[in-house]
Amino acid sequence: MGTIPQLSIIKGPTRPLNPNFLHKLFENVANGPFGHNTALIFNENESLKQHTYQQVDKLTNQLARTIQQSIINNNLPKNQDGDYIIAVNLHPSDSLVITLLAIWKAGCAYLPLDHAFPGPRIEHILRESKPVMVIYDEDSTSYMDTFKISFNDLMQRSLDQPNETLREDEIVYHTKDDLAIVLYTSGSTGVPKGVRLPHKVILNRLQWQIKRFPYSQTEKVCVFKTALTFVDSVSEIWGPLINGLTILVVPKVLTKDPEKLANLIDEYQIERLVLVPSLLRSLLLYLNLQKNRKALRSLKTWVCSGETLAVSLAEEFFQHFEENHHQLCNFYGSTEIMGDVTYHVINAAHQLRHAEKVPIGLPIDNTMLYLLDKDFRPVKAGEVGELFVSGLNLAAGYVNGRDPEKFVDNPLAIDPTFSKLFRTGDFAKIEKGTLLYEGRTDSQVKIRGHRVDLSEVEKAVASIDGVDKAVVLCYKPGEVNQALLAFVTTQSLLSEHQIEIMLRDKLTSYMIPQVILVESIPLLVNGKIDRQSLLKMYENTNNNDDSAPQVDICYDGVPAHQMKAAKDLFETVASVLGRSARSAVSIDANFYEIGGNSLNSIFTISRLTQKGYHINIGDFIAALDFGEVLQRMAEGTKIVKEAPSYTSEMLKSEHKEIVRDMITTSFYQKADLEQWIISDISISDYKELMDALWEPLLQKNLSFIAKNEEGKICGVALNFDAHDEPEVEIKSKLTVIFEFLESIEGPVRDKQLPLGKGKVLHSFMMATHSSLSPRENVSVFQFMENEELKLARSRGFAGIFTTNTSPLTQQLGSDVYKYQCMLDYQVNQFVASDNTKPFGLAPDDQRAIVHWKPLE
DSSP states (O other), X not given: OOOOOOXXXXXOOOOOOOOOOHHHHHHHHHTTTTTTSEEEEEEXXXXXXXXXXXXXXXXXXXXXXXXXXXXXXXXXXXXXXXXXXXXXXXXXXXXXXXXXXXXXHTTOEEEEOOTTSOHHHHHHHHHHHOOSEEEESOTTSOOTTOOEEXXXXXXXXXXXXXXXXXXXXXXXXXXXXXXXXXXXEOOTTSSOEEEEEEHHHHHHHHHHHXXXXXXXXXXXXXXXXXXXXXXXXXXXXXXXXXXXXEEEEOOHHHHTOHHHHHHHHHHTTOXXXXXXXXXXXXXXXXXXXXXXXXXXXXXXXXXXXXXXXXXXXXXXXXXXXXXXXXXXXXXXXXXXXXXXXXXXXXXXXXXXXXXXXXXXXXXXXXXXXXXXXXXXXXXXXXXXXEEEEEETTOOOOBGGGOOGGGEEEOTTOOSGGGOEEEEEEEXXXXXXXXXXXXXXXXXXXXXXTEEEEHHHXXXXXXXXXXXXXXXXXXXXXXXXXXXXXXXXXXXXXXXXXXXXXHHTTTSOGGGOOEEEEOSSOOBOTTSXXXXXXXXXXXXXXXXXXXXXXXXXXXXXXXXXXXXXHHHHXXXXXXXXXXXXXXXXXXXXOOGGGGTOOHHHHHHHHHHHHHTTOOOOHHHHHHOSSHHHHXXXXXXXXXXXXXXXXXXXXXXXXXXXXXXXXXXXIIIIISOTTGGGGGGGOOHHHHHHHHHHHHHHHHHHTOOEEEEXXXXXXXXXXXXXXXXXXXXXXXXXXXXXXXXXXXXXXXXXXXXXSOOSTTSEEEEEEEEEOTTOOHHHHHHHHHHHHHHHHHHHHHTTOSEEEEEEOSHHHHHIIIIISOOEEEEEEEGGGOOOTTSOOXXXXXXXXXXEEEEEEEOO
16 A cells, blocks of 8 residues: 655644734834934944934934825825825935834835836836835935925924824724735836735735844844845834844945945844845955855855755855854745745855755744645645745735736635735755755756747756856847846856757757856846846847857758758858757658747748848748759649648627637737736736727628637637727726827828728737637738738728737738838837836837738
């Protein structure tokens, strides 16, 4: 009889949590025996400022009253979540911490901004979170119409205020949660989203920290050095301040200088530090240079978080510090789970013996971890699963209820404490009773049709002798110029090409990245790797040109009379798919199986057309391999296998549900404009849109659906007469999309195209079914374009008018169907009627092209 397998579920210790507001805990300290202790120290440019707990308490009471009165007197409303949020854009200083405490005392939550944020990011955050006010120190940023006040002005207005605590009936209150902080993260889409952190969630994290890593009798001063926009700052500030210790606020300039930071730590005898592994590496390099055995000896607890802690770096740590007197901790978490939910402590080098990875360890108090498979069932112990977290460390969702699928009901829970699950997007496994990190779900990309884990490639690159550090990224995944990149620092004489050759023994061909040597890896203000800077570096320095050493392409089996065409075809395919695809190109290879997709197939055909070859899209799509493509290119013969066949049918009432689903999937999940306002729209908005448009679409009788050979609806084309479009009213944020389209289409339609009804067919929306393969997707678009032409001619239109915002339809329109470009517009420049830039976060190369195809 077999044994019952152990499932991958781990529960942390259960400990009572008495919910309380963090500012109340601070007040308890200020009004107790520690009231005369120093709470804050800030030293900048030889100007030392110190404040006791009692001084901070009284000052923040005055500021809180001014904040509360500003809200009441100006009738400043809660946001749609029912929260009073105050945005803060202050440099790190004693004033910053005082402001945060005053915000809490007024009953509000704080939302950190940063002077380094670009204008569109700040605009997006303010537009979505709708704070009641912004408190700032530099008036160089636009805060739109948000009520704003400088810190100096706030201080002046508070001078005459009483310094007693506000009464309960004077404090403003959120509608539901005891919200304390909103922190904006970029998220997987690149569109910032706000994480809502209540007081009780922060308190659970701090209570565990204080119990598991108690402050020692000699520990008097702690540092606040992490940027306020990052979750690690929360424990740095509030852990010490609710326990009567002193906070040393570190100016931003010092956090970037390991030597100055180390000197500051030694001066104040700091005993604990939170840092990312890259900063740990910098400090250890500093120690190597100093040869000072006493440097940083006061620092007993080193907490690494934010990035993977390498075994080699942990081993190096114990070459500098005495075992069992210094501890190196590996914390794991994210903003949505209050920064840390697991931890692993290393006290001696022998704990790392034979280890390939440093564990992320065990769950903290009142937390449960689940490793689940794709069907949301717990995997067996030892197997890799996606990590889900439940318990008291979970945030209260995102601002405006965004991404509800990340916070889901827990069907495995009985205790209501664990009723919600957060989907981390990370893989992990349990080995020897502890958790090992196995990479991100979104670090997996498709290369030539194969799923590749970037962390696996990164590990292979880093293992090469002579490589100091490696960061592997995917440039524009899924797009025509996608590239797998390895940014490498090395002190050796290794060249990029030599590293790529050595990787052939470690990785399969499609996993070999393009290696780029850099002097150093750029870091963000919190010490994490600045991945966007690396990608921009690649983009700006043309590392994707043809000057680098190339892998030989295989021409075996190509007939002599087709060799010229084969060289043109194979080199074109290799240049489109990237250098890593060169070794996969051969006469027997299929374009879509070696990394081709909808967009780069069109790009390839366009390049071949420029070289004088005229191959039909259908022929290219239907070709089993490049041998068949060559037949068409070199001999002008038709490919034997026919392209898929489709039929069209005018739009009918019974098509509504499937059409609505296709439009929603295509435009909500994948559209190029919608992604930048995704926080303001929902799936239901498309239902509202299609409900408003449906009857006019049927009445005008200019729209159709496409069916495949099995009768399945696989595409839809929605059309109107450009001078006879219906007036429809929608209340959602989708109005921004239509406002934008009208702003660029209107002048072209009204001043450059034929006037009057029956002259201009407006190709309003095209969508395909989400189940289509890349090959089928292009095929359906091609069919619908041909049907569009037939329809326009049969109804007597002078031409077809449309705006394309996706690279695929832009490429099809310009290079294949020969539409005329009437306007090429940079979308992040659009200013809406409310004076905002809704697409301001879009890159400069994102365009909207207004197209016109006159009919002969």
